[in-house]
Amino acid sequence: MKKKVKRWNFSFQHLKNFKFYHIIIYFLLGLIMFGLMFSNVKPEEINVQLFSQAEKTIVAPHSFEDREATELLRREAEDSVPNQYNRDKDKAYQQVARIESFFGELRATQSESSELARKSAENTPPTTDEEEESSDNQEPPPPPELSDEENLELLKKNLEGQIPSQWEEELDDGNLLFLFGLPSSDLNQYKEASATAIINAMSRDIQTPEHLAEARNSVRTELTQSGNIPGVIINLSSLAVINNVIFDSALTQEKKQEAIDAVESVRISQGDTIVKAGQYIDRETYRLLNAAGFGDQSRSITPFVGLLVMIVLMLSSLIYLFRNIDTTIHSKNTYLTMYLLIFSITLVLMKIFSFFQTLNSTEIGYIAPVAMGAMLIKMLINDRIAIISSIILGFCGSFIFNLVPGAMNYTVGSYLIISAVASVLFLNQHNRRLTILQTGLFVSFINVVTVIAMVLLTNKDLTGMTELLELGINGTMAVGSGIVSAVLTIGILPFLEVGFGMLSTMKLLELSNPNHPLLRKILMETPGTYHHSVMVANLSESACEAVGANGLLARVASYYHDIGKTKRPSYFIENQMGQVNPHDKLPPQTSKNIIIAHATDGAQILKDHNMPKEIVDIAAQHHGNTLLKYFYHKAKEKNDTVSEDDYRYPGPKASTKEAAIVGTADSIEAAVRSLDNPTPDKIENIVKAIIKDRLQDGQYSECSLTFSELEDIGKSFCETLQGIFHSRIEYPKGDEES
Structure with a gap:
């Protein structure tokens, strides 16, 4: 069985390195979304013939304008306006x-x-003169x-x-x-x-x-x-x-236009009955059926184009988010593959529930466990993608639970978004199985409140028994949605963790159990190392929380970071219990090889036991390529030509904040434990000296720690160590003898 798992793991790792793997994942995700919502946008095939009886009641699949009726009313309004x-x-x-x-x-x-x-x-x-003389004797001419x-x-x-x-x-x-x-x-x-x-x-x-x-x-x-x-x-x-x-032609035209504009469009709302079963289909009804899209459905591709555009928009938001995701531990392709699986499972569950939905039944979408997908994405990937995925799942649910092909059920869609977002906001980082169940109960409460709010918004009369019964059924399904989401999350989470090598908070808590076989091995075979590891865990956890790193991961990794010492327990001073130190009889080169081997041996032991990659990496990186000063100086006394490189750990250097903090805590705990009388000043000097030495040695060069964070880490170490090595009351000698 282990061979099959390893073989599958190798094939998967090889496939993830494919150059266009992310494109394939996005394509598959879009294909799954399109396939599951295809039937919800496909126009219903109904035999519509003029002057025949309707085989079934036909309702409008979407809201549309009856243009002919509207145009007729406008013409009548225009004709009714007298000349001005x-x-x-x-x-x-x-x-x-x-x-x-x-x-x-x-x-x-x-x-x-x-x-x-x-x-x-x-x-x-x-x-002439004679005429003038004669005229003097007469009246003047007119x-x-x-x-x-x-x-x-x-x-x-x-x-x-x-x-x-x-x-x-x-x-x-x-x-x-x-x-x-x-x-x-x-x-x-x-x-x-x-x-x-x-x-x-x-x-x-x-x-x-x-x-x-x-x-x-x-x-x-x-x-x-x-x-x-x-x-x-x-x-x-x-x-x-x-x-x-x-x-006045201008005024007449203006009055006519006012009358036309005053006519409201004749609209058929989504869900309105166009023709009842057995009713005669006259020309007017036939025209409305054609306007609703029932005339020629075989060649209608617009609903599928619309669905495709919606899917592209949703995928675009995911592409943007995954492009900026932190891939320090796992590759982006691992997260994409896991997201594809979680999202597909959630959509399939919603699709299965939608098969029990009929036109006159209660909203079955209220029981859809969409919060499951949101919680899994938050725990295994991150919060931002979980929030956006909640909105996308709500949109998909509005299509899957629609009552009419091509329409969107905004009521169920809004409910699913609220339910999923509530689960993301309530689920905290330090979650156990009990916390997931608590989140499920909280989601159930939010779901019930949402259902009641939506009923009140519709102004329904809740005094009748039928309405109260419907509200009760919807509320019961809302409660069931939260509980089912929590149960499914607890059931699916381990399979995803094992299959993808993911390290969730729940997995870390399980690994911190003292009854874990490897921890029992450390306790039984190297009790000194076990005590040292617990001390390092305390130091690392508080330091990680001081700089916003994963404190639980640092604690659990500290428990396992020195498991390589179980191969040769007596060669490490904390396990010698007063015995003769075997290194006193060995040459420095041999002692160096034995000490250095515990890091690589530990990483190999953890790999053999299928431990999470994060913990394996911290075990391999907690010493980085630091110098074994004691054996180097011992070898230097015998041979001046000895090189520092020969007495350094093979690395690699710490690549995460958690690995750097665990490594620093490991050195500081060993140094402080060697003090005869640890005082606050001595502790602070040792902490500052070790951090400064590691900084100058370049051990923090491959992680994202800043100088400010190193200062906070040092303060945290001092506070924790002072609490551990606090001063005690010095009793009188007489009391001690008695």
Whole structure:
């Protein structure tokens, strides 16, 4: 069995090193999401035929606008708007100006005619003396005048283009000559009377032909009653009256547009019944079915395109998060593979529960254990990805638990997001199985509160038995969701830890159990090393917590970091128990090899027992490539050509904060334990000296510790050591002897 596990592990490790492995994982994740939600967006295949009976009740799969009905209402609204007219007050003054202009032309023509006649007379030959004498005895001749034909021609010339075509019938040659022959005083009198009559007639609305005829008659009546006004002037004045209420196309169009805009779109809401089972499908119903998308479903790919776009958006957020993930311990591909597995399990569980959902049943989505996926992702990867995954799982759940293909169940989707996020926020770092169960109960409580809030938001009447029963069922499923999530998390977590070599807090707590076979081995075979390891664990844990590192990992790794000493216990001073030190009889080179081997031997023992990689690495790195000073100086006394490199640990150097802290704590604990009378000053000097020595030796060059953090670590070491080696009361000698 172990061989099969190792073989699978080797194949998996080899596959993870593939260059495009992450692309394959993202593709598989998208494919799984698309496959599980494909049926939830696929349009329902329904046989829809005109003039037939509906096989089943058909509801709208989504909200849409009934464009034909909306357009019909808009046309009706537009047609109902009457034409808009405007009264032009300037029309009356324009017509008065026109009649005044006509009379002005008459007077101007009269003056022009007299001037022409006078000039013509001046141009006639002078008279003789006899004629002049005879004329003295007679009356003076009348002033010269033009003939009627000449006056008529002159008047027509001046009036050309000045009078409307309607006036031309009234102004024949006789009337023109008549008007031309009127004296100026009469023309002024007629002009004033005509202007007054026109103003009075056009002071009211003139829109229809009836209104126009009535206004013109009023002009005739008023001028007739004025007396002595020629008929031609009365007729011209009545013709001068025109419509003053004019059709306003711009205003009409504006009113029509307002009426169109006021018409609300005819919308069919998602879930509305279009046709009931057995109902006759007439043309109107058939049109609505086509508008809803039931006409030609075989070629409709838009729902799948929409789903694909949503999946791409969700994957984009995951790609961004995984690009910045800390991969100090495990490779990014390991986290991706594990995420794929957790996410797929969660989606599959939701899909299985969705099969028990019908249109008229209670929301089965309330029992979906989405919090399980969120908790596993938080414990095995990190919080940020767990929060974003909670939102993504909620979106997926809104599709999986939808009631109509292609729609989104926002109620269940929101509920799932709240449930998953609550589990991430409540689950702390130091979790045990009991804490996971507590988180499940907390999630159950949040789920119930969410369900009640959603019911209250819908303003349902909760006084009826049916409503109360439904609320009770939903609340029970909400409680079950939290409990089931916790149980599944506890059940699945060990398989993921073993399969991917992940180190969760729960796994660390299990490894810290003193009954673990390797810890019992250390205790039984190297009791001094065991006590030393416990001391190092105390120092390391407090120092890690001071700088935000994983204190529990440092504690557990400290328990195992010197397990390599179990191969040769007596060669390490803490296990000699007053025995002769075997190194006194060995050359420095041999002693060096034995001491150095405990780091590599320990790492190998841990690997053979399938211990987590983090603990194996700390066991191999806790000495880095530090110098074995005692044996180096011992060898130097015998041979000056000895090189430091020959007496250094093989490494590697500490690659994490936890490994660096455990290594430093290991050296400090051994140094302080060797003191005869450890005082706070002595402890502080040793701590500062060892940290400074390791810093100058480059032992912290491959981890992310800062100078500020090293100072905090030193303070933590001093506080812990002073608590361990605190001063005791010195009893009197007599009491000691007794």
